[in-house]
Amino acid sequence: MPSDTPVFAAEAVSCTFGHGKKLVRAVDDVSFTIADGEIVSLVGGSGCGKSVVAKIMLGLIVPTSGSFLYRDNPVHDLRAHWREVQPVFQDPFSCFNQFFTIRSQLTSSFGIMKEKPSRKQMEERVDQALLAVNIKPPEIEGKYPFELSGGQMQRMLLARIFILRPRVLVADEPTSMVDACVRANILDYLMKLKRELGMTIVFITHDIGLAYYVSDRLFILHGGRIVEQGAPDEVTLRPKNGHTVRLLEDIPDINREWLRR
Amino acid sequence: MAPIFEVDDLRLHYLTRFGEKIHAVSGVSFSLAKGEVLGIAGESGCGKSTLVGGCMGLFIPPLHPTGGDVRASGVSLMGRTPADVRKNVLGRTVTMIPQGAFNSLNPTRRIRDQAADMIASHEQGVDRRRIQERLRERFSLVGMEPDKVLDAYPIQITAGMRQRCVILISTLLNPQVVIADEPTSALDVTTQKSVIRMMFDLLDKGVFSSMIFITHELPLLRHVAGRIAIMYAGEFVELGTTRQVVFDPRHPYTKALMGAMLSAEPGQKGRKPVAIEGAPPDLSKPVAGCRFAQRCPQARDDCRVERQELRTVGDREVRCAYAV
Numbered sequence: 001m002p003s004d005t006p007v008f009a010a011e012a013v014s015c016t017f018g019h020g021k022k023l024v025r026a027v028d029d030v031s032f033t034i035a036d037g038e039i040v041s042l043v044g045g046s047g048c049g050k051s052v053v054a055k056i057m058l059g060l061i062v063p064t065s066g067s068f069l070y071r072d073n074p075v076h077d078l079r080a081h082w083r084e085v086q087p088v089f090q091d092p093f094s095c096f097n098q099f100f101t102i103r104s105q106l107t108s109s110f111g112i113m114k115e116k117p118s119r120k121q122m123e124e125r126v127d128q129a130l131l132a133v134n135i136k137p138p139e140i141e142g143k144y145p146f147e148l149s150g151g152q153m154q155r156m157l158l159a160r161i162f163i164l165r166p167r168v169l170v171a172d173e174p175t176s177m178v179d180a181c182v183r184a185n186i187l188d189y190l191m192k193l194k195r196e197l198g199m200t201i202v203f204i205t206h207d208i209g210l211a212y213y214v215s216d217r218l219f220i221l222h223g224g225r226i227v228e229q230g231a232p233d234e235v236t237l238r239p240k241n242g243h244t245v246r247l248l249e250d251i252p253d254i255n256r257e258w259l260r261r
Numbered sequence: 262m263a264p265i266f267e268v269d270d271l272r273l274h275y276l277t278r279f280g281e282k283i284h285a286v287s288g289v290s291f292s293l294a295k296g297e298v299l300g301i302a303g304e305s306g307c308g309k310s311t312l313v314g315g316c317m318g319l320f321i322p323p324l325h326p327t328g329g330d331v332r333a334s335g336v337s338l339m340g341r342t343p344a345d346v347r348k349n350v351l352g353r354t355v356t357m358i359p360q361g362a363f364n365s366l367n368p369t370r371r372i373r374d375q376a377a378d379m380i381a382s383h384e385q386g387v388d389r390r391r392i393q394e395r396l397r398e399r400f401s402l403v404g405m406e407p408d409k410v411l412d413a414y415p416i417q418i419t420a421g422m423r424q425r426c427v428i429l430i431s432t433l434l435n436p437q438v439v440i441a442d443e444p445t446s447a448l449d450v451t452t453q454k455s456v457i458r459m460m461f462d463l464l465d466k467g468v469f470s471s472m473i474f475i476t477h478e479l480p481l482l483r484h485v486a487g488r489i490a491i492m493y494a495g496e497f498v499e500l501g502t503t504r505q506v507v508f509d510p511r512h513p514y515t516k517a518l519m520g521a522m523l524s525a526e527p528g529q530k531g532r533k534p535v536a537i538e539g540a541p542p543d544l545s546k547p548v549a550g551c552r553f554a555q556r557c558p559q560a561r562d563d564c565r566v567e568r569q570e571l572r573t574v575g576d577r578e579v580r581c582a583y584a585v
Contacts, residue, residue: 045449046420149305176447179304179477184521184536206449250450252481254507254522259457259484 041211300486501577
């Protein structure tokens with residue numbers, strides 16, 4: 001049941017690294033709220049601070065100043081937080097241990113739960129999750145991460161999400177390492193998570209086209225600040241900020257002149 | 262004009278430790294004229310990157326040539342040892358731009374030293390000071406500040422800058438053909454544009470003569486390539502001018518690939534990108550019939566039996582008996 005409490009509420013959040021002359025303001029006075037059941041995209045080029053915001057959401061980085069609340073509470077107990085908020089990262093190969101089979105790692109993800117289901121139930125849930133991402137369980141039986149392709153591994157990361165069914169998913173560039181066909185698949189699974197499990201999804205990307213396709217609301221980031229936000233149609237069709245215009249123009253599009261030579 | 266680079270019926274296979282042969286590239290032919298940019302597109306695992314190794318004549322086990330020929334200015338690149346290829350072919354005749362710039366640079370050495378190595382290892386007895394001048398010239402040519410970049414370690418510069426350095430280093434010896442294997446896939450859209458602009462700058466200024474651009478992004482190819490080849494399961498399934506392939510695709514696979522694309526345009530939000538169901542065939546066994554037949558929406562019974570050959574349909578080559 002969606003509640004009225006915002007999932008994330010950020011108030012004047014800043015995050016800096018280093019000190020003195022070398023101080024870097026990765027996130028600079030950012031405020032936003034994300035409602036239950038929403039798909040929100042954070043869009044920006046390299047170094048705009050979008051991944052730092054993702055890590056703040058996951059509790060991996062504590063903001064330097066400002067208040068950051070998850071359902072009205074600050075993030076303290078990380079294990080409890082991760083029961084509700086789970087990530088999908090860009091590079092699936094760096095998320096899985098090369099020395100264990102994929103199946104054993106998927107099963108071990110139940111370790112985050114307070115009460116583990118029985119062995120049989122766990123195996124069933126893993127099977128269901130694999131089918132949810134269009135992989136037949138025998139296909140990965142006894143296989144190790146390096147034996148699968150990048151697209152298959154990215155689907156394994158998503159299978160983890162289907163297993164754990166968190167309330168919130170933070171997807172940090174989940175499609176930037178895969179080809180166009182797999183990308184369409186992964187976007188489909190994200191929509192499925194929202195539709196079937198009512199998940200709140202924070203989608204982080206540099207491709208405003210993808211963000212436009214999946215999200216209910218867009219945030220455009222530049223230099224650690226939110227420079228523009230709004231409904232996808234509003235932001236992409238009538239952009240007001242120069243950085244948004246730039247992001248839109250830089251996507252190579254079939255029907256528009258892109259590179260003048 | 263005579264083509265400067267020709268690939269003729271190139272067949273390549275990987276030999277696994279179980280003695281199994283995986284035919285990653287089977288019968289690819291194309292030629293490149295001076296100043297031309299050929300785009301090769303296809304999904305992961307279709308043999309794009311294997312083809313790169315073949316085009317350089319660089320066969321490092323488990324990759325082996327099965328047959329066919331690669332010629333640069335009429336000289337065959339086949340049948341050479343890897344050491345010979347590295348010394349006499351790479352850098353001067355054919356050069357490759359890899360995807361991950363970070364993996365291609367040594368993190369413990371300055372860009373200047375790595376670039377100087379490139380020249381020193383190919384040209385015997387060249388003057389050290391002369392090398393530094395050449396580096397300076399080349400970096401200034403594309404509007405980079407030589408002193409700032411050359412003295413940096415790879416970690417001190419941005420990802421886009423690193424990729425630009427890799428491109429400049431690999432083209433230092435003015436090669437004839439540049440093979441760019443997903444050169445911008447790891448970069449964000451804004452950086453991608455500036456990197457590609459620099460590559461064309463080098464092409465226009467005559468640093469290299471022609472380019473093979475490999476990517477899975479068809480919209481990007483539309484802007485960079487003059488001709489496009491679509492690759493599937495080790496074969497070219499469609500080869501034609503950019504306009505023909507992108508705007509009027511004839512092969513069912515090309516059409517499906519175009520259907521999987523998205524763009525932020527008015528009225529596109531409801532349009533669902535259609536992923537192609539299924540997986541490419543297992544290339545360790547001989548494939549009967551058309552290789553795309555298992556996933557093709559228009560496949561007929563004889564498609565699964567008869568091998569398809571490239572044939573000319575409306576000025577382009579298509580590997581489909583029913584393409585019109």
